[in-house]
Amino acid sequence: MLASAAICWVAANWAQASAFQKLAGAQAVLIALVLITWRLVYVSGTSQRQNFSVSAHITGLAAVATGALLALVGQIYQTGADPWQLFLLWALLLLPWLLVMRTVFLALLGVVLLNVAAGLYLDIHSTSFWWGASSWALASVLLALLNLVLLVLWEYSIALLDDRWRIGPRVVGAGVLFWVVTAGWAWLDDGMNAVVLAMPGLMVCALGYWVYTRKRPDLALVSLAALAAYCQIVIVLLSWIDDGMGLLLISFPLIVMAGLLLRHLIGLVGPVKPDSETKDQKAARGKEPWFFSVVRLVIMGITTSLVVALPFISMNLAAKEVWPVGAVLGAGGLLLFRLGRGDILRELGTTLMAAGVFMVSAGLLLTSPGQPDIRVVGLWAMATALYVLAASPVLRFVCAFLAIATGLMLTWSGPGEYAIFELFDLGDSAEMWQVYLRLCLLAAAAILVWVGGSRRAEPAFWAPLGWALVCGAQAMAWLAPVPALYGWSSTQSALLVLWLACAVLPVLLLGALLWSQRALSKMVRLGATLALAVACVGWMGAPGIALALAWLILGYALGRRTLLVFGVVALLAYLARFYYQLDSTLLQKSLVLGLTGAWLLLSWLVLNKLAGRSAQRLVPPVRSPESRSWRVVGLLAGLALILVVVNTGIYQREQILATGQRVVLALAPVDPRSLIQGDYMALRFEAANQLQTLLARGPTALAEQIKRQQRGYLVLQPDAQGVHRVVSVLADYPGRVQDGTRPGQLILEFRLRNRKVKIVTDAWFFPEGQAASFERARYGEFRVDSKGTGLLTHMLDDRQNVLP
Structure with a gap:
């Protein structure tokens, strides 16, 4: 939350800060994070469980901050560098920290960065x-x-x-x-x-x-x-496949193969040698591991898609005929599943049931509106029958989720038949009432199913329904409109009650969990519950945060690691979604997130003191001073390397700005969104269009050489208005600037990226809320050095005045 608050605050104050303040502030944050890690590693020692120590977490934050700093340099100086270079440099700069800290997070981050860099590079150089x-x-x-x-x-x-x-x-x-x-x-x-x-x-x-x-x-x-x-x-x-008959001929072998494959995988869960048994195999004995469920879900998706496509291709079904065919498939699949002997017939039955419930859901949505309650009851009756009678966890999840999602869409009241898809545009409190009411009901039902099902003789029976309700509730929270954080007084009191109900769900769960922990003092149990209750005020109107925390606490209480991981992923995803919600300003978001995060951090420190847990107990020391010393050296060396690389790049760009020649090019912008600064304009220069036309005219030696090396140089000359026009094109940089040019002319490098000409950069970043001002942009102003390297410095209006 504190990191999200910092991002929102930086974005809100982007226009007020100078380039020096932005770069110095980012580097100061990075230095502070590394110094805190040094304090934990060298002075207090580091945890022997290196992936879960506080120093490991802070090093991870420093690694992320390094990428933000590199992106910041590129965006301040509008360099237009290829993204793959940024990601590769980021990965290389993290190597010293990875070698000394040896955490899974740093290694995974490096893997992701290398994959992204390689993918972007191949995307560029393979056309x-x-x-x-x-x-x-x-x-x-x-x-x-x-x-x-x-x-x-x-x-x-x-x-x-x-x-x-x-x-x-x-x-x-x-x-x-x-x-x-x-x-x-x-x-x-x-x-x-x-x-x-x-x-x-x-x-x-x-x-x-x-x-x-x-x-x-x-x-x-x-x-x-x-x-x-x-x-x-x-x-x-x-x-x-050439026709419907070909689809039919391959569907059955694939279903047979799926049954044999799943039977073989289940057989691998059996006894293994004790010295080679993994933790997952121990957990899997007696029950199906989670990754088997993932495999089942993917295979079911493939085979079900083939079965669903078959009647559409061979029978040319009308909309009103879809759900009856689905009902027949579902009934036939259930019969095969119950009466069949062997994995193949059961897998065939499972596939037919999944296809049937999908076709019934789709068919009910495609039919004309009217009597939605009857349609919902019919669908739920079929889904319930399949859920109870078919002992397949994945099929049960599919049935439950489709029944819930289809029921929500069929019973939604709004200006359109399925107004649920217009949630982002809802602004009236009466319309939002049904959003939050359904959200609260789904969340409450999910908690009841998980808690109640865990106390039953067969908790596995209720788990698919619990997952379907969790996914449905989190999806509703993702789609739910979020009114302005300071506009509560203008909404109905009943809606505020629903907001509060969503926010207090994690509080109630935490209170129930701590109440059973008799080993903790009453003050700690009560204090933790009250701390979370105060924090819930901060995320009223942001239900995704409350629900994600509820899944976290619920997963921890029930010992469900997958539910806990789902809560973490849902929280991170919703914080990213929260950034783009336009109902509140970035400054308001940073205030709410910052205060909430600071309160939770303070509460954690106080509660640890009350629990009598000292810093030495939380962070056990490492075994030897030598290991601490080389870790500190690696941390500081990595920081020094990052600062040297970044500040060298800053110095080089400042030299271009100070000594480079002024170039003005005509442009035609468009306006999508960005992540940090808020907005940006996608740039397309007239010079690029001219060059694109030149390269497309036909195969010439010059065009082929430019395409082969993915770069070239424009020879520019200003016209009477000071706007630079393309005079000629060079494939290679001349030995001297004067070679190939005349007095008054200069050279500017361009690159070919994704079959388009890119001159310096293809985007101009500006602060949030200034899109209207930059709609008047007609020219881009550059500074170009003697080697043809350019930096975009300003946007100009039709009179070549600098836009603020």
């Missing part, structure tokens, strides 16, 4: 591989190889990183398999032989299966490898 099948496939293969190397490195470093939950190998391994499947799909689009090209991907999957069943047992990665192989086979079979 936008996202849209070209051949280049897309090649880029996917290269990214798979990159992740394979990272996976091997992580496996050999897993003890150093103390990755007890094997988070890294699973994330990186999933990346390898994702890009392998993506390459297969791209080759299918390119019309190549799918069978031949699928073989390398299947070999990679087989290798992963062998390694993680024999050498490094990990059921999660085994499941992912099996799922990737299944997807490869699906791609091959899809390449053979």
Whole structure:
């Protein structure tokens, strides 16, 4: 919350701060974070559980702040540098901290940065591989190889990183398999032989299966490898489809294969050697692990899509015929599931039931409005029957979620038939009433199901319904309109009651949880509950925060790690969503988030004192002074490296601004959104359009050389109004500025990116709320040095006056 408050505050005060204040402030924050880490590591010692120590968390914040600082430099000086360079530099600068702190977070951040940098680089130099099948496939293969190397490195470093939950190998391994499947799909689009090209991907999957069943047992990665192989086979079979009969012929083999695959994976949960048994295998004995449910869900999605598509292709169904066909499929699937013997028939029945409930839901939404209550009752009756009679957790989740979502859409009252999709535009308190009422009911039902189901003889029966309610409530919170934080007096008192009800949910859960913890003193239990109750005032009107905290507390209380992780992800996602809500100003958001975060931090410190937990107990010392010394050296060396690189770049850009020549180019802006500064204009210069036309005229030696090296140089000359026009184009930079130019002319570098000409930058950032002012921009002003390197400095109006 404090980090989110800082982002909002920086964005709100962006216009008032000078470039020096922005850069100095960002570097001061980075230095402060590293010094705090130094204090924890060198003076107080660091935790032996390196991933959960306070110093590890603060180092992670410093790593994120490093990326923000690099982005800040590029945005202040409007350099227009390629994004892949920023991400690669960011990853390299974090290496010293990774080597000394050895945390999973830093390693994962490095993996993500390398993947993003590689993806952006390939997107640039393969002529936008996202849209070209051949280049897309090649880029996917290269990214798979990159992740394979990272996976091997992580496996050999897993003890150093103390990755007890094997988070890294699973994330990186999933990346390898994702890009392998993506390459297969791209080759299918390119019309190549799918069978031949699928073989390398299947070999990679087989290798992963062998390694993680024999050498490094990990059921999660085994499941992912099996799922990737299944997807490869699906791609091959899809390449053979010509009509509805072809779809029918491949659907049954895929369902059979799914049944055999799932049976094999479940068999792997059986007894293993004690010395090779992993934590996941221990947890999986006697029940299905969570990653099996993910595999089931993906496979069910594939097979269900094929079954749903079949009647549409072969029977040409009308809208009113969709739900009856779905009802027949659901009934037939239930019959197969209940009477069938063997995994194949049960899997076929599960697929037919999933397709049936989906078609009934879609059919009821497609039919004409009228008597929505009858339609909802019919759908819920079918979903309830399938939920009770079909003992499949994934199918139960699908039935429950579709019933809840369809019921919400069918019973929604508004200006349109399904006004639920217009939640962002609701402003009347009467309209918002039904939003928050449904949200509160879903959240309360989710809590009751989770708590009540955990006390039943078969808690697994209620878990899918609990997950469906949790996902539905969080989705409603994401979509719910948020009135101005200081506009409560203008709303109905009943709506305020609903807001308060959403906000106090985590308070009630925490109070109930602490009440059962008799080992804690009454003051601690009461103080923690009251602290959260005061904090809930800050997020009234922001239900996503309250619900995410509720899932966190609920997951901790019930021992459900997946629910706890869901709460963390939901909280981070909603904070990002909260930034873009326009009902409140950024300054108001920063105030609310800052006060709430500061209050929670203060409460945590006080409650720790009351609980008698000293700093030494919270952060146990490391084993030897030598280990502390080299960690401190690595931290300070990493900080020094970052500051040197950043300030060297700042100095070089300041030199261009001080000594560069002035250039004015005509432009045509458009206006989307940005993340930190609030708004930006996407720039398109007339000179770029002229060059684009020149390159498209036909194959010439100059055009081919420019396209090959992805860059070139414009020779510019000012006209009578001082606006620079393109005189000629050079592929290479001349030995001297005068070579190839005449008096009064100068050279400006351009680049080819995503089949477009990019002159310096393609965006101009400005503070929030100033979009109207920059709509008058007609020219861009640059400073260009003797080597053709330019920086965009100002936007000018039609009279070439600088826009504020």
